[in-house]
Amino acid sequence: MKKTKFQKPTGMHDIIFGDQKYFQSIISTVEGVSDYYGFSKIDTPILEDEDLFLKGVGEATDISEKEMYTLKTKGGDRLALRPEGTASVVRSYIESGMANRPQPVKLYYIGPFFRHERPQAGRYRQFYQFGLEVLGDSNPVIDAQIINIVYSILTDLKLKNISIEVNSIGDKECRNAYKKTLVKYLKSKSSLLCSDCKRRTKENPLRFFDCKDPKCQAVKAEAPKIIDNLCEDCHSHFKQTLEYLDGLELPYQINPCLVRGLDYYTKTVFEFFVTTKEGKSLALGGGGRYDYLVKLLGGKETPAVGAAFGIERIMQAMKDMNLIDGPKSKDKVFLAQIGILAKSKSLVLIESLRRAKIPVVESLGKDALKIQMTKASRIGSKFIIIIGHKEATENSAIIKNMETGRQETVALDKVVSKIKKG
Numbered sequence: 001m002k003k004t005k006f007q008k009p010t011g012m013h014d015i016i017f018g019d020q021k022y023f024q025s026i027i028s029t030v031e032g033v034s035d036y037y038g039f040s041k042i043d044t045p046i047l048e049d050e051d052l053f054l055k056g057v058g059e060a061t062d063i064s065e066k067e068m069y070t071l072k073t074k075g076g077d078r079l080a081l082r083p084e085g086t087a088s089v090v091r092s093y094i095e096s097g098m099a100n101r102p103q104p105v106k107l108y109y110i111g112p113f114f115r116h117e118r119p120q121a122g123r124y125r126q127f128y129q130f131g132l133e134v135l136g137d138s139n140p141v142i143d144a145q146i147i148n149i150v151y152s153i154l155t156d157l158k159l160k161n162i163s164i165e166v167n168s169i170g171d172k173e174c175r176n177a178y179k180k181t182l183v184k185y186l187k188s189k190s191s192l193l194c195s196d197c198k199r200r201t202k203e204n205p206l207r208f209f210d211c212k213d214p215k216c217q218a219v220k221a222e223a224p225k226i227i228d229n230l231c232e233d234c235h236s237h238f239k240q241t242l243e244y245l246d247g248l249e250l251p252y253q254i255n256p257c258l259v260r261g262l263d264y265y266t267k268t269v270f271e272f273f274v275t276t277k278e279g280k281s282l283a284l285g286g287g288g289r290y291d292y293l294v295k296l297l298g299g300k301e302t303p304a305v306g307a308a309f310g311i312e313r314i315m316q317a318m319k320d321m322n323l324i325d326g327p328k329s330k331d332k333v334f335l336a337q338i339g340i341l342a343k344s345k346s347l348v349l350i351e352s353l354r355r356a357k358i359p360v361v362e363s364l365g366k367d368a369l370k371i372q373m374t375k376a377s378r379i380g381s382k383f384i385i386i387i388g389h390k391e392a393t394e395n396s397a398i399i400k401n402m403e404t405g406r407q408e409t410v411a412l413d414k415v416v417s418k419i420k421k422g
Ligand SMILES: [Zn+2]
Pocket: 193, 194, 195, 196, 197, 211, 212, 213, 216
C-alpha cells in the first residue's frame, strides 16, 4: 500500500501544546497528593493475559464483551491491552506477595488504557487514567478516605461544582437475595423494557440501572433498590462511611440507582461529577470497594477499595473552567539579535536567564530586527534585550523597558541582575 499521509488511529488523540499544560498539572497533582497520603506508585505492563480482564472485569460487561483490544502473540498467548487498572494491580499484589507486607497496601497508578468503543465526542480508544487502590483493609473509614483523596486532587486542580454520588451494592450475603427480587420485578415489567435490559435481566440484572434508554426510566424509578435490601453488616458499613463523609463535609448525595458498570464491586460505590458552564453534568470517574476480587484472581480473601478517574475528562472540565493561564506573556523577556556573533552570545545569555528562572522568547533563526521586534510587541514583553553587531563585539546588550520607553546598554554579565531588579 502506498500511503503518503498518515492519520492517528480512529478514537485516539495527540496531547499537544496547551493540552500538555493541563495533562502535566493533573499528573503532578495526582503524584503529590497520593504521595502525601502514603500511596506508592505502581506501573504495570500495558498488555496482560486476556483472561485476567475477562475474569477480573467480569464477562457480562461491555468492556469484555466488545471493548477489549486483544492479540495473539507469536508464541500463541492471548493478550489484551489493559482496559482498566484494578485487575492489573490485584494481579501484581498476588504475584509479588504483597499480602506479606504490612496491610493495607496503598498503591496508585497513572497511564494509558484502551477500549474499542464507538467513536464519540470526549471518548477515546486510548485514554489516560489515574487510580488509587487500598488492599487489605475492610474498614469503612478507608472508603471515605479514598473519596476524600480524590476530592482533594480535584479541588487542588481548582475544579469547582463537584458533586459525588454514593451507593452501596451490598455483598454476597444480601446481593443474591436482592437480585432475585429484582429479576422477579424486571420480568413482571418485561414488555416495558428495552432489548438490552431484557438481555440484562438474565445475565447481569444490576446493570439494568445503568440503562440510559428513556423507555426504562419509569421502570427504574419504581424498581426495588439494593440500598433498602442490605444485610446488617452492609448497612452499618454504609452508614459509617456516610458519617465519615459528613465529618469531612463532602458534597455527596445518595443515588440508589448507582451500580457501576463492573462486576467486581461490593458495598460502597461512588462517582464524581462536575457541572460545566452550560450546566451539563460531566462524569469524571468513580470507584468502590471490591472485597472479592483478590480471591477471584487467585489470592487470599482480601478486602480492598479503589478509584479510577479519566484524565481527559478532567482536562475537559478544567478547560471549561479556564483553569490554567501559564506565565503571563508580559513576564517573558524577548531577546533580539543581529548577526552570527550576536547569535552566539545569545545562546550563552539564554542559559543565564534560564538558571535565573526568567522566561525568555527568541527568534534565533531570524536576522531582520524588524521581524523580531514585531514578534516582541505581539507577545507584549515588558523587557526586550537587543544584541546588535556593536553590542556583540563589546560584550554588552541593550535592555529596553517597553512600559517606560527607557533603554540602556549594560555589560552582558549584568543583564540578568538588571532584569531581576525590574
Ligand atoms: Zn433499558
